[in-house]
Amino acid sequence: MSRRIETHYILVPLVEVVVWAGLAWLAYSFR
């Protein structure tokens, strides 16, 4: 397994948290 793939295993959950933050911002800013 390459290092680059392992990096994605950490990045994927982080990106998902950022997506949730983005959705929370969208709902809050345009409520």
Place this chain on the structure above:
Amino acid sequence: MHPIDWTIVVVVMAWIVYDGLKRTKDSHEIEGYFLAKRSIPWWAAGLSVMATQLSAITMVGTTGQGFNDGMRFIQFYYGLPIAMVVLCVTFVPFFYNARVFTAYEWLEKRFDAKTRSLTSFLFLVSRGMSCGAIISAPAVVLSIVFGLDVTSTALLIGLPAIVYTIFGGVQAVTWTDVKIMTLIIGGLVATVVALLLGMPPEVGMSEALHLAGATGRLEGLDFRWNPNETYSFWSGLIGGLFLMLSYFGCDQSQVQRYLTAKSVDGARRSLLMSAYWKIPLQALVLLVGILVWVFYLFATPPVIFDRAQDEKMRNGPRAAEYLALEQTYQAALAQRRAAAEGYAKAEASGEEAAIAFSKAAFQSWEQEARAIQQNVRALVRDAAGDRSYTDVNYVFPTYILTQLPIGFIGLMMVAIILAATDSIAAELNSLSTATVIDFYRRYVRTEAPDRHYLTVSKIATAFWGVFASLVAIWAAELGSLIEVVNRFGSFFYGSILGVFLLAVLWKRANGHGAFVALIVGMVTVAWVATTTSISFLWHNVVGAVAVFVVGAIVSEILRSRRAA
């Protein structure tokens, strides 16, 4: 539809079929026909994974949900990214390195033939049925918007897939997926632009979002704990995680996409593509639905979007009630429109007092319009004798056909048709693989030249194409488009996942334990589904946990007996 739009539909579909038929490289050998000799670049396999999941049901059903309820449907996918990482670490290397054609073939290597056969059989039954739903659901909608009969639209959707999958195998499926995904994403982005251009000059993206947000349509996070609710954060994250683990890890229609990749890391990358892009893609589809709703604040929407049902109501015994409600609805819409214009102007001006006042007026008229709309739907349900009737699946096709320019209509309609076509192609390809590899080559003719298996594979593809078309007619009566597909799988999905988890995580598990546990798991899910009202997403958790626990216990008991 204008002849120019029909020409676009026919030309694009002919090109896709022609291109699929050209992709017969390596398809004269069984490994080439089913796995493209493991030569597909990761990005193409990744797009194929996404295309298989994005069907016409997504295009018409999800935009309809965006229109009606907004962003909350996105929560269904919150477990997906984590599921992809778990699969990359666990299942993918096992499947890929074992050089198997199907996920179930690997189960025989790990357990025994009966466990392999039962899981593969369950896949064939549930996928064969859901393939029918994938054809029938959009066929019903398109038959009404085009004014054609359901058989014609079902053939329009299914026939191209059957033809290029029979001759081109997995190469045709993958490379047509790449083109169709490009067309769909391009079409959706262009629709967002068209929607914004079609709104009044004072309404830009910011005002449109304020209008949608004022009615709660931008809320994509609901943290309330309620297992009966499918579209909540926890149901999506936990129930969705198990559903996605099962769908992408144990369902041949997905597993076969990434088994075509050039290496284990290529297979992993193709899944990680969905981990990053699935939620943004669904958000785009929902945003289109939300913007269609904003668009209809300033245009006059029909009282119901289903033209055929509208005509029946106008000429039926309850026409007087229907027309009276329509009149009240149109009056409320006129007030709502004025209030929406006032709110959009206030938002643009930035004056807080004006914003608060106009927003309250808009929200009040929106509530009024929604209440009347619900009365209309209740009346239609009552008159039609169908308690689950809804017109949300007709919203996006109606918008396309009545509001977009000639040419654009053809492109969007062909994108919807092809979204169904490419999903069916992948399903047929995987159904054929499981039939031939897990049953025909395993039990009927274990030794034969490749040419023989290839012929049988093509016959199997044709058989499943015909089977799915027949099921399509029956599945049309099952109601809500999106959930039909998921419900079929939900009774088996969690239990099959449990068997694979047992295989990977419990080293002492054996074939008898896995087989008994699979049956116990399915009975448990059926019991839970019939006696409780928890969301079908949680059935996957119940099935997987039941199989894992029972499988481990039975395996241990059998081991200790043998030792004694």
